Amino acid sequence: MTKTMETNVYQVNEKGFYGDFGGAFVPEMLYPNIEELRKTYLSIINESAFQEELNILLKDYVGRPTPLNFAKRLSEKYQTQVYLKREDLCHTGAHKINNTLGQILLAKRLGKKRIIAKTGAGQHGVATATVCALMGFECVIYMGEIDIERQNPNVQRMKMLGATIRPATCGSRTLKDATNEAMRDWIANPVDTHYIIGSVVGPHPYPDLVARFQAIISEEIGIQLKEKTGNPDPTHIIACVGGGSNAAGAFYHYLDKKNVKLIAAEAAGQGVNSGYSAATTFLGKKGVLHGSRTLLMQTQDGQVVEPHSISAGLDYPGIGPMHANLFESGRAQFVDITDDESLKAAILLSRIEGIIPALETAHAIACLEKIKFSPNDIVVINLSGRGDKDLNTYIKSGIIDQKNE
Amino acid sequence: MTNRINQLLTQTSNHILSIYFTAGYPNLNDTMKITERLELSGVNMIEIGMPYSDPVADGPIIQATSEKALQNGMSVSILFEQIKDLRQKVKIPILLMGYVNPFLQYGAENFLKKASEIGIDGLIIPDLPLELYQEEFESMFHKYNIKNIFLITPQSTDERIRKIDSISSSFIYVVASFSITGTKFGIEAQQESYFKRIVDLKLKNPTVVGFGINDKNSFEKTCKYSNGAIIGSSFLKHIEKNDITLDAIKSFVKGIKE
Numbered sequence: 181m182t183k184t185m186e187t188n189v190y191q192v193n194e195k196g197f198y199g200d201f202g203g204a205f206v207p208e209m210l211y212p213n214i215e216e217l218r219k220t221y222l223s224i225i226n227e228s229a230f231q232e233e234l235n236i237l238l239k240d241y242v243g244r245p246t247p248l249n250f251a252k253r254l255s256e257k258y259q260t261q262v263y264l265k266r267e268d269l270c271h272t273g274a275h276k277i278n279n280t281l282g283q284i285l286l287a288k289r290l291g292k293k294r295i296i297a298k299t300g301a302g303q304h305g306v307a308t309a310t311v312c313a314l315m316g317f318e319c320v321i322y323m324g325e326i327d328i329e330r331q332n333p334n335v336q337r338m339k340m341l342g343a344t345i346r347p348a349t350c351g352s353r354t355l356k357d358a359t360n361e362a363m364r365d366w367i368a369n370p371v372d373t374h375y376i377i378g379s380v381v382g383p384h385p386y387p388d389l390v391a392r393f394q395a396i397i398s399e400e401i402g403i404q405l406k407e408k409t410g411n412p413d414p415t416h417i418i419a420c421v422g423g424g425s426n427a428a429g430a431f432y433h434y435l436d437k438k439n440v441k442l443i444a445a446e447a448a449g450q451g452v453n454s455g456y457s458a459a460t461t462f463l464g465k466k467g468v469l470h471g472s473r474t475l476l477m478q479t480q481d482g483q484v485v486e487p488h489s490i491s492a493g494l495d496y497p498g499i500g501p502m503h504a505n506l507f508e509s510g511r512a513q514f515v516d517i518t519d520d521e522s523l524k525a526a527i528l529l530s531r532i533e534g535i536i537p538a539l540e541t542a543h544a545i546a547c548l549e550k551i552k553f554s555p556n557d558i559v560v561i562n563l564s565g566r567g568d569k570d571l572n573t574y575i576k577s578g579i580i581d582q583k584n585e
Numbered sequence: 586m587t588n589r590i591n592q593l594l595t596q597t598s599n600h601i602l603s604i605y606f607t608a609g610y611p612n613l614n615d616t617m618k619i620t621e622r623l624e625l626s627g628v629n630m631i632e633i634g635m636p637y638s639d640p641v642a643d644g645p646i647i648q649a650t651s652e653k654a655l656q657n658g659m660s661v662s663i664l665f666e667q668i669k670d671l672r673q674k675v676k677i678p679i680l681l682m683g684y685v686n687p688f689l690q691y692g693a694e695n696f697l698k699k700a701s702e703i704g705i706d707g708l709i710i711p712d713l714p715l716e717l718y719q720e721e722f723e724s725m726f727h728k729y730n731i732k733n734i735f736l737i738t739p740q741s742t743d744e745r746i747r748k749i750d751s752i753s754s755s756f757i758y759v760v761a762s763f764s765i766t767g768t769k770f771g772i773e774a775q776q777e778s779y780f781k782r783i784v785d786l787k788l789k790n791p792t793v794v795g796f797g798i799n800d801k802n803s804f805e806k807t808c809k810y811s812n813g814a815i816i817g818s819s820f821l822k823h824i825e826k827n828d829i830t831l832d833a834i835k836s837f838v839k840g841i842k843e
Binding site for chain 1: 644648652690714
């Protein structure tokens, strides 16, 4: 009995909470949508036919399992053993498709005809538009006007895949505003539409649903690490956290294994105390954002503060409730990485391993500079996405013209 | 304990007109002026909106007025300060409408105590879930004699509506359509059948319809099936165009009620 309770500390409970965090703070207009999902999601995704269909697509369409790549030169530089979990090699270039594929199969079984989503960096939008094309669903993507400008290649990809892009023109015109717009669409179209949330945020059951679809990452890490080292457990897992879906996936099977240290890289923007930051665990307080109780950046009056990060995917004022609980309980260590530190890490990984990472992912790589690891440590970094989409930002930053050190 | 909402609903069973506006819009200190002028214009009840940065249940008009109000510097504390002498001037029921995060940050109990001292009669917090309200807040609302108003929608099952009816003790806010405020104007036939369904449930609480009510025609139609209606976005559009003078506000109310 005690054991069951202990092993469930970091997972969602029956009421949809992770410790103090989570729940479903939704207006009554969304209650039926959320209830439908809450009542059905576990039985649907645990069906063997569902699992079989998903696994075939993950293998043949996404290209799973993604490699676990021993990073030799990076390991030498930091005097430890670094493994890269290559989610950047997934179809569409990031881990996001693990979730969208799962959710579109769920939407199909719920009899939905139309998909809506919101996107920040555009990775989730592309991953959603991709699976909609694959399964023949109508697809509407909400995106902040600012993000549309800074992520133009992804916007064009979504259009090419047949999606309609609707810009969010209110507020900060970034991810959080796109989220509001998408929720409004769902309120207005409750019957035929499924809302694919791309991160472990939003009302219950979304955080758990998305975490389960991303859990394939840690499942594979365990298998692959055992093959390579004889032990499925690394000493450390590092992942970046905006909402936190790639981190949730990389941590999932290790949540209850206390011998594995979990490290979450947050976007500090121009510095935690600069006023231009998105480091939620450093700057946030308990509150309710987008349907769940979590840590969020807010004023004393409870208004949501507009975050800043060079990385569109981490530019979010909250974090998923699972991560808020990992932070509060001390289970995960949160590290603040500035825009500059992430740029340095991006050029380093490009030059030393031949991998151009997404800016989001570069925040995880930058943790190697901040934390001292031992030569015997096995450090798995979740390489959540590739950097093609960020090329413009890399060019503008001037790092590309830097000479090798 | 008497409550002005219940007094109103006992005295008047039909054509109750409730107007929503965003506190701090168009100017920070317009709150009391608008409130007083709405009462003078013959409105039966007022909802003062507390602006929030992420108003997911509202449409573009209320989002824009909220944004402006926040830029003007509006906050919960300032609002309470502005309306502290409310009951020396205004007699009709006053509700506050806003989102759960500012309510929680102010401190739920502090908020209810302060609102009660001022003479606020009810709260509408769309993203405060019913279950959580029952677990954590119901007794506090009772203690301070503040009514919590719940919403029902065309998607709400009969069972859900009955549950909401059982824990409500003033009125039920009937969301008129599959929409958010200020997006779909007018009342369609499909909605009338939904209104009839609610009438047939013979609820113990009166009902007031909101979302999409914008003119005399839609007001009259909803009043056939309910005790009244709430108008928000279309009033905000009117004052944006015509200012907040007594004449401007009177002409809006007249256009609905006469």
